[in-house]
Amino acid sequence: MTHSIRPGEIMLDAQGNRIHIHGGSILTADGRYYWYGEDKSQSTPASGRWHSGVRAYRSADLLTWHDLGTIIPAEPDAPDSPLHPEAMMDRPHIIRHPTTGNFVCWMKVMHADGKQRSWVYQAERFEGPYRLVRPGFEPLGMSAGDFDLVVDPETGRGYYFFERVHSELICADLTEDLTDVTGTFSSHFPHPHPPFVREAPTYFRHDGRHYLITSGTSWYFPNRSEIAVADDYHGPWTVLGDPHRNDTTGTSFHSQISSVLTLRNGRHIALADRWLPDMPDDVIRRSWEATEAQFTGGTPDPEIDAFVQAGAPDTSSARHVWLEVRFEDGRPVIDWQDAWNPEVEDR
Structure with missing residues (x-):
């Protein structure tokens, strides 16, 4: 059993297996921590795999992690999917709708045309299954790179902070269902x-x-x-x-x-x-x-x-x-x- 966090050392799950998720976040629900991110277990130069889907782990203390498996699986038979293993999918972020309880997952994908687009999935349970609710789009007409999502704990409003690729940082208001932007935004750090x-x-x-x-x-x-x-x-x-x-x-x-x-x-x-x-x-x-x-x-x-x-x-x-x-x-x-x-x- 792990008794402390040791930065920079290889992290193992409760079964002693290496944890491979990256670009990740931790969501708290029902008194537990849920850590999720890009499954990089097979992402070697020889494999050609950018990712193996979105993987997740659960913990009660942030020290002992139990593998939940892949909650949004890769789609190797769908070449045009953002979940194809060779698609450059990065940094999935999951937020929970304060009213419906639905889990909303945004991810960015770097496409072959040089644009970076957002894809949005939704599920009733954290473990899934997740369904695509908004296919690849450019929020506010912008190529959107790295990002973070926020739900205000008092108002329930959602906010989307993203890098307008090679330009500036954008803060955009999310729609009530947290799956799109409203059009209200501000720009920072140009x-x-x-x-x-x-x-x-x-x-x-x-x-x-x-x-x-x-x-x-x-x-x-x-x-x-x-x-x-x-x-x-x-x-x-x-x-x-x-x-x-x-x-x-x-x-x-x-x-x-x-x-x-x-x-x-x-x-x-x-x-x-x-x-x-x-x-x-x-x-x-x-x-x-x-x-x-x-x-x-x-x-x-x-x-x-x-x-x-x-x-x-x-x-x-x-x-x-x-x-x-x-x-x-x-x-x-x-x-x-x-x-x-x-x-x-x-x-």
């Missing part, structure tokens, strides 16, 4: 091109204020995170800087945050992926300049370019980095911890 464009938006709330953690845009290479605060979902947002205050590598402890879970005791856990566990930090640091050079006509980095041109890395080897988001003097910070227990107060 940048001319990667790696400065903010992606992987991750929302959480603390003491009534709204927080967003984002990363820069440098492919699978990790970079410095930014955290911003606002008094409303639509801002204005004030950037507070990188919360990883003791990370001298500038790589967010060699990871990218995909979601933040707020516990019953008020503590916050940042769930992150270490996509390139074997990549040296000195190579990763060069990736920022290499990405900037790609969009500004600068001098390319042959080693970085060769790695990117080779295609998706072996994401089946990716690891998890779970760390606490603490507040000190009103500011959020993420410090490294070799081992910690989320249910035990250690402050």
Whole structure:
């Protein structure tokens, strides 16, 4: 039995099997935690599989995880489906409708035409079966990349934070059924091109204020995170800087945050992926300049370019980095911890 979270180490389920889900989130329901994400168990360069569907686990304590299997299976016999194993489906997010109790799953898919579209599924039970309710579309006519979903606990209104690809971050209001956007939106953090464009938006709330953690845009290479605060979902947002205050590598402890879970005791856990566990930090640091050079006509980095041109890395080897988001003097910070227990107060 696992007695603590150990960031960066291989995570095993209750049966001793490696947990492969990534780009994930944790949903709480009926007193249990449900962790779900992209099944990367077979996503090696040789396999050609981008994903094996959406997999999920259940836990009572965030330490012992029981495998629920695939809740949204891959569709190997449907070449045009976003769930085909070779389709570039990323970052599924599931929210629960506060009135109907339905589970609504959004996912982004990178299509062959270069556009990134949103696909929406729905189920009456978390474990499924999920049915497609809104096929691939561009919300607000925009190519939508990494995203997060929020349901306000008081009003029941839904919000969709997404990266308008290579441009800015958008906050859009969701329709009452949480399956589409209404047309009301706001734009934030505009940048001319990667790696400065903010992606992987991750929302959480603390003491009534709204927080967003984002990363820069440098492919699978990790970079410095930014955290911003606002008094409303639509801002204005004030950037507070990188919360990883003791990370001298500038790589967010060699990871990218995909979601933040707020516990019953008020503590916050940042769930992150270490996509390139074997990549040296000195190579990763060069990736920022290499990405900037790609969009500004600068001098390319042959080693970085060769790695990117080779295609998706072996994401089946990716690891998890779970760390606490603490507040000190009103500011959020993420410090490294070799081992910690989320249910035990250690402050």
